[in-house]
Amino acid sequence: MEQVSLFEKEVARPLADRMRPRDLTEYVGQKHLLGEGKILRRLIENDQISSMVFWGPPGVGKTTLAKIIAGRTKASFIDFSAVNSGIKEIREVMKKAEDNRRFGEKTILFVDEIHRFNKAQQDAFLPFVEKGSIILIGATTENPSFEINGALLSRCKVFVLKSLETEEILELLERTMKDPRGLGNQEVRMEEGILGKIAAFANGDARTALSTLDMVVLNGESDGKGVITVNEETLEQCISRKSLLYDKNGEEHYNLISALHKSMRNSDPDAAVYWLARMLEAGEDPMYIARRVTRFASEDVGLADPNALPLAVAAFQACHLIGMPECSVHLTEAVVYLSLAPKSNAMEVAYLTARKDAEEQLAEPVPLHLRNAPTRLMKELDYGKGYRYAHDFEEKVTDMQCLPDSLEGRQYYIPTEMGKEARFKTRYEQLKAWKKAQREKEPEK
Numbered sequence: 001m002e003q004v005s006l007f008e009k010e011v012a013r014p015l016a017d018r019m020r021p022r023d024l025t026e027y028v029g030q031k032h033l034l035g036e037g038k039i040l041r042r043l044i045e046n047d048q049i050s051s052m053v054f055w056g057p058p059g060v061g062k063t064t065l066a067k068i069i070a071g072r073t074k075a076s077f078i079d080f081s082a083v084n085s086g087i088k089e090i091r092e093v094m095k096k097a098e099d100n101r102r103f104g105e106k107t108i109l110f111v112d113e114i115h116r117f118n119k120a121q122q123d124a125f126l127p128f129v130e131k132g133s134i135i136l137i138g139a140t141t142e143n144p145s146f147e148i149n150g151a152l153l154s155r156c157k158v159f160v161l162k163s164l165e166t167e168e169i170l171e172l173l174e175r176t177m178k179d180p181r182g183l184g185n186q187e188v189r190m191e192e193g194i195l196g197k198i199a200a201f202a203n204g205d206a207r208t209a210l211s212t213l214d215m216v217v218l219n220g221e222s223d224g225k226g227v228i229t230v231n232e233e234t235l236e237q238c239i240s241r242k243s244l245l246y247d248k249n250g251e252e253h254y255n256l257i258s259a260l261h262k263s264m265r266n267s268d269p270d271a272a273v274y275w276l277a278r279m280l281e282a283g284e285d286p287m288y289i290a291r292r293v294t295r296f297a298s299e300d301v302g303l304a305d306p307n308a309l310p311l312a313v314a315a316f317q318a319c320h321l322i323g324m325p326e327c328s329v330h331l332t333e334a335v336v337y338l339s340l341a342p343k344s345n346a347m348e349v350a351y352l353t354a355r356k357d358a359e360e361q362l363a364e365p366v367p368l369h370l371r372n373a374p375t376r377l378m379k380e381l382d383y384g385k386g387y388r389y390a391h392d393f394e395e396k397v398t399d400m401q402c403l404p405d406s407l408e409g410r411q412y413y414i415p416t417e418m419g420k421e422a423r424f425k426t427r428y429e430q431l432k433a434w435k436k437a438q439r440e441k442e443p444e445k
Helices: 039-045 062-072 087-102 119-130 166-178 194-201 206-218 232-238 251-265 269-281 286-304 308-322 328-340 346-360 376-380 421-441
Strands: 052-055 076-081 107-112 135-140 157-160 187-190 227-230
Touching: 039 062, 052 062, 062 076, 062 107, 062 135, 076 087, 087 107, 087 119, 119 135, 166 194, 166 206, 194 206, 194 232, 206 227, 206 232, 251 269, 251 286, 251 328, 269 286, 269 328, 286 308, 286 328, 286 346, 286 421, 308 328
Parallel strands: 052 135, 052 157, 076 107, 107 135, 187 227
Antiparallel strands: none
16 A cells, blocks of 8 residues: 655646636637537537537637536547557447447547547547447647548538637636635735736637646745735746747648738738747747748749849848847848839749640650750751751840740740839830741741
8 A cells, every 4th residue: 555645745736627617607718619509509508419529729628628528418428638549549449439339328539639640540430430339529739621531520520619819818817816716715916917918928728828827826925824916027927938829830830821921922011020920939940931931032022023032042041041049130121021022923823824734735845946966866857957046146036936836825924014024024025026027027937
């Protein structure tokens, strides 16, 4: 028998765990799903749960919802973690569920962090979901479209849980201060506005909010009589650096780079710098951002401002040479410049249009007059015959056709009137008109 020291005290459960809602009346947020008459609320209240996936950021109540379902359902409820379970554990649980089904009992299987299961592990659930041995409830912070097998996902209803509003988190914190399960049995005095700052700091995450509140109270000043005072200084020490929601391999990574790209495209330097800062301060590799900025310079600015690409490349080189945090200013310069630059997507449109033709006509032979003829045999086969060297002509251009016959007259580059591209458009139209005039004077042989 294990002996317990007389001096050993029970470790208090974390505040977030103590304040976990016990039923829907205590649940905060997700009114679009759990408001009166909403579909998920009706399913829970009527114990008519079907296979589903809860998708949302951390701390919004995915696991809590599962526990509320567990408290209301007449079915056997199994809590399963994807972090420390493998195929063996899945099979054992499935056997138990199958036995329950034979005796007419439903089994609800809750899988936390289901995105951590690989394809083979997810496939192990599929036959049991199909024949009704289990009702699967998965929780994930990752986009189910990318992380859950299509066959399994098609059998589940996806419910999207949103980050909590600051006002909702504040409501939770205020309740925690009064609830005996929380801090209601302690006398805590807080300077005005501190709960609001904790709510804003939490960034939609109830768990972060409660953990922060727990920390500031533990670090508050005690007067020795059981009264704890929390002031601004205590709060600042506990939240000296905001933890930004970011997963460099997850959906939020792509959401943020998309926001940066679209802000620059919409000529909004303020928004672009904000999204840049969000990424860098969350730990994004500056080289990744620099590569995307370089791509943007040609994809969305192009010849409307030919200086955009050299400037983006210079920022890329600066990031490579000096890294963070110093290179943040170089990326900011590039992002602001590209946001304010005139926009043209003519380069991307030209390539995508040409790519389509290239893919459909991969066997299109290169015209003989455009082929090199380094050997005698190739010359005898007329390689290079009829080629006209542009520098031999006064205008430094000829009316020679350079596209295959099947694509004669095809136009890929469609210049815009934006910025300096207007000059390129003028030059392009002049060249086309000159070539057309030459061909009309002397038809090709």
